[in-house]
Amino acid sequence: MKGLKFGSKIIFVINSLVAFLLLISYILPYIPPKSFATLSVLSLGVPLLILLNSLFFIYWLLRVKKQLLLSLVVLMLGWNYINSMYKFSASTDIKDDDNFSVMSYNVRLFNRFDWLPKKKVKEEILAFIQKERPDILCLQEYRTGDPIDLEGYNNFNARPTQGIKPGQTIFSKFPIINSGSLEFPNTYNNAIFVDIVRRQDTIRVYTFHLQSSGIETDVEKLKQETSSHLFKQVGSTFKAQQDQVDLFLAHKDKTKYKTIITGDFNNTAYSYIYRKVIGDEFKDTFEEAGNGFGRTYDFKFFPMRIDFILADKAFTVNGFKTYDVLLSDHYPIKTTLTLP
Structure with a gap:
């Protein structure tokens, strides 16, 4: 965090926490709720964590800071999560007599x-x-x-x-x-x-x-x-x-x-x-x-x-x-x- 002002350091700490929570959420589908019910609750907040990490990435990108890599890497690791949350491609509507x-x-x-x-x-x-x-x-x-x-x-x-x-x-x-x-x-x-x-x-x-x-x-x-x-x-x-x-x-x-x-x-x-x-x-x-x-x-x-x-x-x-x-x-x- 060298070169960052105090306010930016605080933002990066929050960014790090949000990125860590999203990273942890990637293993939630493999943990039975009966084994760790408290952690499984985090799955409800995944859309919010994705949105927050996206905002942090944009924030650091606009400031041209290397800290953008943190959220970028975490988001790329969970690309399937993003694809499940938001579909970038246009909806298909294929006409077929067998539909x-x-x-x-x-x-x-x-x-x-x-x-x-x-x-x-x-x-x-x-x-x-x-x-x-x-x-x-x-x-x-x-x-x-x-x-x-x-x-x-x-x-x-x-x-x-x-x-x-x-x-x-x-x-x-x-x-x-x-x-x-x-x-x-x-x-x-x-x-x-x-x-x-x-x-x-x-x-x-x-x-x-x-x-x-x-x-x-x-x-x-x-x-x-x-x-x-x-x-x-x-x-x-x-x-x-x-x-x-x-x-x-x-x-x-x-x-x-x-x-x-x-x-x-x-x-x-x-x-x-x-x-x-x-x-x-x-x-x-x-x-x-x-x-x-x-x-x-x-x-x-x-x-x-x-x-x-x-x-x-x-x-x-x-x-x-x-x-x-x-x-x-x-x-x-x-x-x-x-x-x-």
């Missing part, structure tokens, strides 16, 4: 408790779905007690189904030949699946809603939370998610069909949870054909992508879109796929 679309959307109980200052949120969500008409529609935080009807669709768990939790439902234009639920213990969350027939292919589609941390998105309410309580709360959530993912993977491994996984992970693409689900079999449709930040959650501090559509590598991803539709605390996402 079919899959949409995932956490509808937040159709605004049952008036989180949004709108009176007809359910009607607006329904109008949006009817306009887009995806071939397969996966909804989370769905109310079976306040169902929707979609003409031309088959469905599973769109109305109360005995023995199955009401939070998730799947609509399909294609015939559903099998369906079921994986109930996560000690929670309202679960995973459901359908086997659909499209032409000569049978495809398994999952949707799930993993354990939520319950962190406030309102800035003033969040300020009232102590850091120790937040770390404990999120760490406990990630441990529960690990159990839920283990159950899900054991169930998924029993199917012989090409599979699509959708849902609200309540975790980021930098987490152990995401790495375990995507494994070596699947690809992230946003990373294949998305554009921009691809944020799916209305978090005020930085863009959060916690909703995913993962497709078996046998599928070709021909398009991906994140809709700027604020009718929930999540944004709907849709991908276009083909199966050669």
Whole structure:
């Protein structure tokens, strides 16, 4: 730090800390939350750490200082993280007669408790779905007690189904030949699946809603939370998610069909949870054909992508879109796929 003024030295110390935290975050996908829950919480802050390191790099670049190398090297080491956070290439939208679309959307109980200052949120969500008409529609935080009807669709768990939790439902234009639920213990969350027939292919589609941390998105309410309580709360959530993912993977491994996984992970693409689900079999449709930040959650501090559509590598991803539709605390996402 020779040659730096006192103020610049302080900035470089902060820069060093931020760069170190981002570097540590690169190993988080390989550390089970049950082994180190506190450290796993850092995965939520990766987008912020990337943005801060980018700002530090620009700061030193404009001052023509060699200190720019610190953040530059750390960012380059995590290039895959940057690519997962922001897609620099334009979104593809390849037209193909074999295309079919899959949409995932956490509808937040159709605004049952008036989180949004709108009176007809359910009607607006329904109008949006009817306009887009995806071939397969996966909804989370769905109310079976306040169902929707979609003409031309088959469905599973769109109305109360005995023995199955009401939070998730799947609509399909294609015939559903099998369906079921994986109930996560000690929670309202679960995973459901359908086997659909499209032409000569049978495809398994999952949707799930993993354990939520319950962190406030309102800035003033969040300020009232102590850091120790937040770390404990999120760490406990990630441990529960690990159990839920283990159950899900054991169930998924029993199917012989090409599979699509959708849902609200309540975790980021930098987490152990995401790495375990995507494994070596699947690809992230946003990373294949998305554009921009691809944020799916209305978090005020930085863009959060916690909703995913993962497709078996046998599928070709021909398009991906994140809709700027604020009718929930999540944004709907849709991908276009083909199966050669």
